Amino acid sequence: MILADLFVIALAGGGESGGPLDVNPGVILWTVVTFIFLLLILKKIAWKPILNSLKERETFIKESLEKAEIAKKDAEKMIADNKQSMLKAEEEAKKIIDQSREFAEKLKSQILDLSKTHAKKMVEDATNEIERKNAEAFNKLKEQVADIAIQSAEKILRENLDKDKQVKLVKKYMDDLSKN
Amino acid sequence: MWTSDSTIVADTLKASSGSQDTGWIMHHVLDARELDLTPFGVIHLPQIHLFGMDISITKHVVFMWIAVILLVLAFIAARKSYQKSLVPHGVTNLLEVLIVFVRDEIAKPTIGHGFEKFLPYLLTVFFFILTCNFLGLIPYGSTATSNISVTATLATISFFVIQIGGIMKNGFFGYFKGLIPHGIPMWLLPIMFVVELLGLFTKPFALAIRLFANMTAGHIVIMALIGLIFILRTYFVVPVSISFALFIFLLEILVALIQAYIFTMLSSLFIGMAYHQEH
Numbered sequence: 001m002i003l004a005d006l007f008v009i010a011l012a013g014g015g016e017s018g019g020p021l022d023v024n025p026g027v028i029l030w031t032v033v034t035f036i037f038l039l040l041i042l043k044k045i046a047w048k049p050i051l052n053s054l055k056e057r058e059t060f061i062k063e064s065l066e067k068a069e070i071a072k073k074d075a076e077k078m079i080a081d082n083k084q085s086m087l088k089a090e091e092e093a094k095k096i097i098d099q100s101r102e103f104a105e106k107l108k109s110q111i112l113d114l115s116k117t118h119a120k121k122m123v124e125d126a127t128n129e130i131e132r133k134n135a136e137a138f139n140k141l142k143e144q145v146a147d148i149a150i151q152s153a154e155k156i157l158r159e160n161l162d163k164d165k166q167v168k169l170v171k172k173y174m175d176d177l178s179k180n
Numbered sequence: 181m182w183t184s185d186s187t188i189v190a191d192t193l194k195a196s197s198g199s200q201d202t203g204w205i206m207h208h209v210l211d212a213r214e215l216d217l218t219p220f221g222v223i224h225l226p227q228i229h230l231f232g233m234d235i236s237i238t239k240h241v242v243f244m245w246i247a248v249i250l251l252v253l254a255f256i257a258a259r260k261s262y263q264k265s266l267v268p269h270g271v272t273n274l275l276e277v278l279i280v281f282v283r284d285e286i287a288k289p290t291i292g293h294g295f296e297k298f299l300p301y302l303l304t305v306f307f308f309i310l311t312c313n314f315l316g317l318i319p320y321g322s323t324a325t326s327n328i329s330v331t332a333t334l335a336t337i338s339f340f341v342i343q344i345g346g347i348m349k350n351g352f353f354g355y356f357k358g359l360i361p362h363g364i365p366m367w368l369l370p371i372m373f374v375v376e377l378l379g380l381f382t383k384p385f386a387l388a389i390r391l392f393a394n395m396t397a398g399h400i401v402i403m404a405l406i407g408l409i410f411i412l413r414t415y416f417v418v419p420v421s422i423s424f425a426l427f428i429f430l431l432e433i434l435v436a437l438i439q440a441y442i443f444t445m446l447s448s449l450f451i452g453m454a455y456h457q458e459h
Contacts (some may be wrong), residue, residue: 020396024211024329026228026235031324031333034244038251039304046255047300050279053262060266 145177205403209396211327212239217320240324247311247324282306286445291452294349298451301341305334306444313395313436317429325439326395328388335388338447343380346454358457383450387443394439398432 152173156166213236215223227236254271261272268276282303287295309325316323324330346355359376405425408417
């Protein structure tokens with residue numbers, strides 16, 4: 001039924017001069033010619049150069065992005081390296097300072113020890129010297145006393161003194177001795 | 181029963197074509213042998229007859245040529261801009277958006293591998309239909325794509341591109357063998373072959389009718405809305421008519437874009453189906 005209606009419409013359209021479904025062979029020919037002409041001319045002047053430019057630009061952007069990425073990575077690596085070397089340097093400096101401090105401490109204690117022992121030795125030496133001198137003096141005294149005693153004994157023997165005189169004499173010499 | 185129905189249709193047609201009220205709408209939408217530039221006058225186009233065929237230049241042919249000139253000028257400007265620098269500016273931006281759209285949203289996803297070969301055809305079809313659609317929306321303009329001869333020709337070119345693309349990729353026999361889906365019983369083969377063969381022709385037929393109907397309908401609706409003022413002979417209908425006509429006009433701008441997109445998209449889809457038959 002609908003087909004029949006369509007048929008009638010088509011007939012009516014075709015019958016009239018110019019219905020909406022009227023097919024004009026001239027227009028078909030011109031459409032083909034126009035379209036193919038447009039396709040060829042645009043292919044030559046537009047599609048090839050423009051599509052190439054677009055592709056070129058896309059690869060350029062892609063490469064630029066990749067380069068930027070690489071540069072960024074390099075920079076990051078450099079920063080990390082710098083940080084690491086700085087840390088290392090700091091550590092080294094600390095180590096050196098520690099070492100020198102330790103060394104200084106050691107040197108200090110060494111010097112101190114040395115001076116202490118030195119002083120001790122000096123004191124000891126002095127003490128020994130004093131003792132030695134003392135002993136020497138004592139020995140000299142002893143000799144002198146013995147000499148004096150012998151001399152006095154000689155004198156006494158020569159003068160023949162009595163006991164009182166002897167005592168007096170001894171006392172006198174003893175006093176002399178102590179005075180000396 | 182069908183006879184009575186048909187007579188009603190026929191009578192309506194006769195009445196409508198006889199009456200002056202609808203004639204002017206069809207006159208505006210249909211092809212013509214002159215450019216009607218009232219009130220500046222009428223340009224009569226040359227009538228050419230070759231080998232008994234009427235190949236006169238008509239209004240729609242003239243507007244197709246205007247579209248060609250506009251496109252060529254625009255793309256020469258765009259090419260110059262690309263030669264100057266890779267950064268687009270001015271009208272190149274607009275063209276580039278459309279070119280990239282056709283390339284990345286239409287051709288690449290629907291055809292897939294090897295889409296570059298069909299890109300010039302798809303781009304040309306897209307820009308040609310788009311320009312023709314828009315030329316119908318300017319004053320004194322006429323939509324070449326509202327002529328069934330034009331859309332049918334474009335669809336036929338599309339048909340050839342689809343078939344040639346498929347045959348070039350898969351070979352002549354391979355292509356027709358690939359039309360029949362795998363894993364169907366042997367006795368279905370003759371039917372399937374006929375169905376698939378018909379399918380080849382219905383695709384471009386649908387393309388032609390869709391573009392033609394969409395581009396004609398909008399114009400007829402606008403004319404009818406304006407005609408309402410003269411038919412009803414009252415000023416009260418003017419605001420309604422004008423606002424509705426304006427709405428339809430805005431819709432037509434959308435339709436002009438959508439139809440150019442759909443024609444290109446479907447052509448691309450059919451090319452993709454013929455090119456990669458394994459899917």
